[in-house]
Each structure stands twice: as C-alpha cells, then as structure tokens.
Amino acid sequence: MSDDRRTSDGNDMSGGSRTTWHVPQEDLLAYTQGELTPPRLWSADTHLAACARCRETLAALSDPVALDAGWERLDAELDAPRPGPVEWLLVRLGVADHTARLLTAAPALRRSWLGAIVALLVMTVAAANAVRAGAMPTLFLALAPLLPLAGVAVSYGPALDPTYEMAVVSPLHGFRLLMIRTVAVLTVGLGVNGLATLALPSYGLRALAWLLPALALTATGLALTSRLGPVLAPSLVGGGWIALLTVARATTESDATLAPFTAAGQGVSGAVAVLAAGLLYLARDRFDVSHLPLTDFTDRNAA
Amino acid sequence: MIPTVSASGLTLRFGGTRALDDVSVRLAEGVTGLLGPNGAGKTTLLRVLATAVPADRGSFTVLGHDPGTTAGRLDVRRALGYLPQTPGFHQDFSAFEFVDYVAILKELTDRTARHREVRRVLEAVDLSDVRGKRIKRLSGGMRQRVALAAALVGDPGFLVLDEPTVGLDPEQRMRFRELIAQAGEGRTVLLSTHQTEDVAMLCHRVIVMAGGRIRFEGTPAELTDRAAGRVWSSTERDPAARAGWRTGTGAFRNVGDPPEGADLLEPTLEDGYLLTLDGETAEVAA
Numbered sequence: 001m002s003d004d005r006r007t008s009d010g011n012d013m014s015g016g017s018r019t020t021w022h023v024p025q026e027d028l029l030a031y032t033q034g035e036l037t038p039p040r041l042w043s044a045d046t047h048l049a050a051c052a053r054c055r056e057t058l059a060a061l062s063d064p065v066a067l068d069a070g071w072e073r074l075d076a077e078l079d080a081p082r083p084g085p086v087e088w089l090l091v092r093l094g095v096a097d098h099t100a101r102l103l104t105a106a107p108a109l110r111r112s113w114l115g116a117i118v119a120l121l122v123m124t125v126a127a128a129n130a131v132r133a134g135a136m137p138t139l140f141l142a143l144a145p146l147l148p149l150a151g152v153a154v155s156y157g158p159a160l161d162p163t164y165e166m167a168v169v170s171p172l173h174g175f176r177l178l179m180i181r182t183v184a185v186l187t188v189g190l191g192v193n194g195l196a197t198l199a200l201p202s203y204g205l206r207a208l209a210w211l212l213p214a215l216a217l218t219a220t221g222l223a224l225t226s227r228l229g230p231v232l233a234p235s236l237v238g239g240g241w242i243a244l245l246t247v248a249r250a251t252t253e254s255d256a257t258l259a260p261f262t263a264a265g266q267g268v269s270g271a272v273a274v275l276a277a278g279l280l281y282l283a284r285d286r287f288d289v290s291h292l293p294l295t296d297f298t299d300r301n302a303a
Numbered sequence: 304m305i306p307t308v309s310a311s312g313l314t315l316r317f318g319g320t321r322a323l324d325d326v327s328v329r330l331a332e333g334v335t336g337l338l339g340p341n342g343a344g345k346t347t348l349l350r351v352l353a354t355a356v357p358a359d360r361g362s363f364t365v366l367g368h369d370p371g372t373t374a375g376r377l378d379v380r381r382a383l384g385y386l387p388q389t390p391g392f393h394q395d396f397s398a399f400e401f402v403d404y405v406a407i408l409k410e411l412t413d414r415t416a417r418h419r420e421v422r423r424v425l426e427a428v429d430l431s432d433v434r435g436k437r438i439k440r441l442s443g444g445m446r447q448r449v450a451l452a453a454a455l456v457g458d459p460g461f462l463v464l465d466e467p468t469v470g471l472d473p474e475q476r477m478r479f480r481e482l483i484a485q486a487g488e489g490r491t492v493l494l495s496t497h498q499t500e501d502v503a504m505l506c507h508r509v510i511v512m513a514g515g516r517i518r519f520e521g522t523p524a525e526l527t528d529r530a531a532g533r534v535w536s537s538t539e540r541d542p543a544a545r546a547g548w549r550t551g552t553g554a555f556r557n558v559g560d561p562p563e564g565a566d567l568l569e570p571t572l573e574d575g576y577l578l579t580l581d582g583e584t585a586e587v588a589a
Contacts, residue, residue, distance in 0.1 A: 096412070098411075172408050289356055290356050
C-alpha cells in the first residue's frame with residue numbers, strides 16, 4: 001500500500017488492533033459526500049465494515065443523513081442478489097435490472113428449457129442433412145414454429161408460473177408482463193432457430209420458411225389465450241399446425257413444397273400474424289385477471 | 304366503525320353453484336377474521352377483493368378506490384398485499400430474491416429503495432438471517448413467512464391473507480399470529496381461517512360465511528354471545544344438543560337448546576360459530 005493511503009497524520013489509528021492501514025481523512029470526507037469513486041470506494045467500504053475507529057472518524061466527519069445513506073449502500077451491496085448468467089447478460093445488453101429479474105423468472109429462459117430446445121433442433125437439423133429428401137427440410141420447418149409457441153406458452157399462466165396468482169394482482173399490468181416475457185422468449189427462440197437454419201446452408205433462404213409461421217402461431221396462440229386460457233389455446237394452435245401440415249402432405253406430391261412453405265403460404269402466415277397481433281392487443285385487459293378456474297379452489301377446499 | 308373496504312351485493316357463479324351469493328361486507332382498520340367451513344366461498348371472496356377475479360354482480364371499494372375501472376383497479380392493487388391460499392415460489396430464488404421479485408411486480412423499480420424495502424419486510428418477519436438461503440431449503444413455516452414478507456412489501460394499506468396458518472405447527476402458528484397482529488396495526492387485514500383460535504386471539508371483527516353467503520358479521524365477543532345460555536355440561540351426550548363432544552374431563556359439552564335445569568357453561572367463540580353455522584344450515588335446508 002502506498003503512503004498516500006495512510007491517515008493524513010501518518011499514525012496508526014487502530015488502537016492496538018491488527019489493522020495497520022486506515023482510510024485517509026480526505027477519502028472519508030469524499031465518502032460522506034458520496035464523491036469517492038471506485039476503486040477507492042470499494043477499499044473504503046471493505047475497510048469500514050471491519051474498522052470501528054474509521055467508522056467513528058467517519059461519523060464525526062459526516063452529517064447523520066449522509067452517513068445512513070452510506071451504510072445503506074454498503075448493506076444493499078452485501079445483500080444484493082447475485083444475478084445468474086442470463087440476467088447478467090441482459091443487464092450488460094442494456095435491459096433495466098428490474099426487467100431482467102422479471103425475465104429470469106420465465107421458465108423458457110432457464111437452462112433446462114433452452115437445453116431441450118437446442119437438443120431437439122440439433123437432432124432435426126442432423127436428420128435434415130442426413131436424409132435430404134425434396135426441396136425443403138420439411139421436418140425442421142414443421143417443428144421450428146412450434147418451439148417459440150411452446151416457449152411463450154410455458155412462460156405465462158398458472159400451470160407453469162408458480163407466482164401467477166400474486167403476479168396477477170400486482171400493479172404491473174398482466175399484458176405488460178406477458179409482452180416483456182414474450183419478446184424475450186421470442187428473441188431467444190427465433191435466435192436458436194436462426195442458428196439451426198445456418199446449419200442447413202444447402203437449402204438457402206428456403207430454410208427460413210419457418211419464420212412467418214412461427215410468428216403467426218405465437219400471435220394466434222396468445223390471442224386465443226385471452227379466451228381459452230393458457231393451456232388450451234397454445235395446444236389447439238399447435239395441434240392445428242400439425243393437422244394443416246398433415247393435410248398438406250396428403251394432398252401434395254411427395255417432392256413438392258408443402259403449401260405453408262410456398263410463397264402464397266408465407267403470405268397467409270404473415271397476414272395471420274398481423275391479424276392475431278391486432279386481436280391480442282384488443283384483448284389485452286383480459287390478461288389482467290386470473291385465469292385460474294374457480295373450481296380449482298372449491299375442489300381444493302373440499303379435498 | 305369507519306369502513307376502509309366496503310362491498311355490496313357481490314355475486315359470482317360458476318357452473319350451477321353460487322360461489323358468492325349477494326355478499327355485502329364492511330371492513331375497518333385492524334384484523335378481521337373470515338371463518339367458514341370448506342367450500343363456504345371464503346377464498347372466492349378473498350380473490351374478488353384482491354382483484355384476481357371480477358364478480359358477476361355487485362361492487363366494492365378499497366380505501367376509496369373502485370376496482371370497477373382500470374385506473375381504480377390499479378390503485379387498489381397498489382394498496383394491496385395478498386397472500387394466496389397456496390403461495391407459489393420460484394424455488395431457486397433465495398428469500399431475498401423472491402421478495403425482491405414481488406417488489407418489482409409492485410412497481411418498486413429503484414434498486415436501492417427496493418432493496419431497502421425488501422430488507423425491512425424480511426426483518427419484520429424475522430427472516431433476515433436466512434435471506435440468502437434458497438427457498439427450497441427453507442422450512443414450511445419459513446416459506447409462509449417469506450410469502451407474508453412478499454405481501455407486506457410496499458407497505459400496503461389492505462392485506463388479504465388466505466389461510467396463512469394452515470400446515471404450521473403450534474409454535475409457528477403462534478409466531479405467525481404475532482406477525483399478523485403487528486401487520487394489523489394501522490392497516491386493514493382480512494384473514495381467512497379455519498381456526499377459531501386465530502380469530503379469538505387476533506381479530507377485532509369476525510365474519511362467518513357458509514354456502515357463499517354471510518352468516519354473521521360483528522365482534523368476536525358478539526359471536527361468542529350467540530352461544531350464551533346455550534352451552535351445557537352433561538355426563539352423557541344430550542340428544543337435544545345440536546352438537547356435543549366429550550371433553551378432557553370426561554363430561555359432555557353440549558351446544559344447542561339446553562333442557563331445564565341444565566348445568567350451563569361459559570360459551571366460547573367456537574360455540575358461537577357452531578351455532579351460527581348450524582342454525583343457518585338448517586334454514587337453508589328447510
């Protein structure tokens with residue numbers, strides 16, 4: 001430690017303790033005024049937590065209000081939750097810390113969920129590359145739109161959000177929470193799908209034909225959630241997508257492109273996405289009350 | 304009594320059942336107990352007053368705000384602390400992180416002020432020492448206190464607690480009662496419970512519900528008074544009694560309409576509650 005980190009009079013103020021260094025008076029003064037900057041601030045924080053003499057000096061130097069604020073900041077830093085990797089990354093990317101915390105509670109941003117998606121996509125892409133049949137990677141295109149739909153579905157609603165009932169009665173509007181999580185889950189889901197698409201270079205842009213159906217399915221699933229609830233709505237939409245592809249397969253020659261992945265089909269997907277997004281916005285207030293059925297509670301009472 | 308929460312004509316049906324049937328109540332500052340058997344409609348009433356579900360008919364105000372409008376509902380939610388019947392947790396969060404999460408939902412976005420508030424409520428429920436522990440590692444009683452801390456965050460004026468003492472051992476229940484009593488100072492608390500002792504020890508007022516309707520509203524002493532002169536002791540179970548059970552002394556405690564010259568006993572809140580339910584059930588069945 002250099003000499004300028006000693007007390008201004010150069011004396012050891014520890015009064016017999018093992019501490020040989022103390023925070024210089026000018027640093028304590030800057031500390032009381034909230035003007036001490038890192039790394040000196042960190043050094044002062046750490047030292048003050050352990051040194052009674054410096055705390056006394058600090059108390060003498062500062063007005064009580066500023067001193068309380070300093071202690072509070074120190075306490076807060078010691079208590080503050082340590083963010084996980086996703087939350088840390090979000091904050092680094094400029095997301096406000098409170099929004100990042102809301103997001104990390106979404107199941108679809110957890111490692112287990114992301115791991116399952118990545119494993120599924122890797123297998124599908126490997127299969128598409130190994131068995132190259134027809135002009136399109138059909139299995140991949142059929143599966144990819146379902147992943148964001150499922151991701152959004154599991155990030156909202158009583159079945160998978162354990163704090164659902166508390167969140168519904170909070171001042172934060174249910175629709176806003178839904179949108180915050182949807183945007184995050186969609187970003188991650190579409191990003192992972194996009195990376196998988198890059199692993200299918202031989203198909204060129206045709207391998208991106210999942211994108212508009214993915215948006216259409218997610219928006220439709222959410223719009224129907226306002227009426228049918230968070231389990232039935234995405235299940236119906238996912239089932240409808242599989243049924244549509246099955247019918248298209250049955251009515252299309254084996255090496256021809258399925259209708260949803262043709263230019264016309266893509267146009268329809270885009271239109272459905274926009275329409276569903278509009279309906280979702282109109283139904284936004286329906287997300288502000290609980291979708292837990294009343295029967296849940298009477299059954300529980302009766303049990 | 305100066306009402307802080309007033310509800311009038313609340314009705315809510317599902318299927319063919321009236322979960323709430325023309326319910327009108329008034330709550331004041333302090334702890335009000337909500338007693339009733341299973342399926343009485345207690346949780347439904349709490350969920351309506353907490354703005355989780357809207358009633359089919361009727362209206363209510365909380366601290367002067369009308370949740371019937373979007374702006375009013377927001378104001379009610381800003382003044383609300385809610386502990387649901389089975390509070391859910393993100394198990395991987397620590398106690399601090401969970402309460403912090405709920406504080407964010409309650410619009411406390413300034414990090415420093417929010418963390419100060421989280422520390423305050425964890426201190427209030429005596430969990431400061433375990434604030435860094437994962438929720439999955441906490442005991443049932445501690446989790447329930449975490450949920451209470453989450454309800455208390457932001458210093459709400461109206462606290463709705465749905466059977467918070469269920470599943471707690473006697474010592475934890477006593478501790479929890481102390482916390483609820485403290486929480487009732489200066490705010491309106493509505494406490495749903497099966498336990499008449501909770502009401503006897505904690506509550507300024509008591510509401511009894513059965514079959515989706517209000518059966519009694521008054522002070523615990525008034526509920527107890529309903530059984531005055533209607534509780535007696537006998538060596539055998541008295542067939543005239545509406546309810547009777549053998550006590551620790553071996554004698555029967557009978558509740559109902561006593562015979563001439565019966566050995567009358569001092570009534571308790573539980574006796575008053577039993578008679579209130581019994582009379583009303585008979586009336587409904589008739």
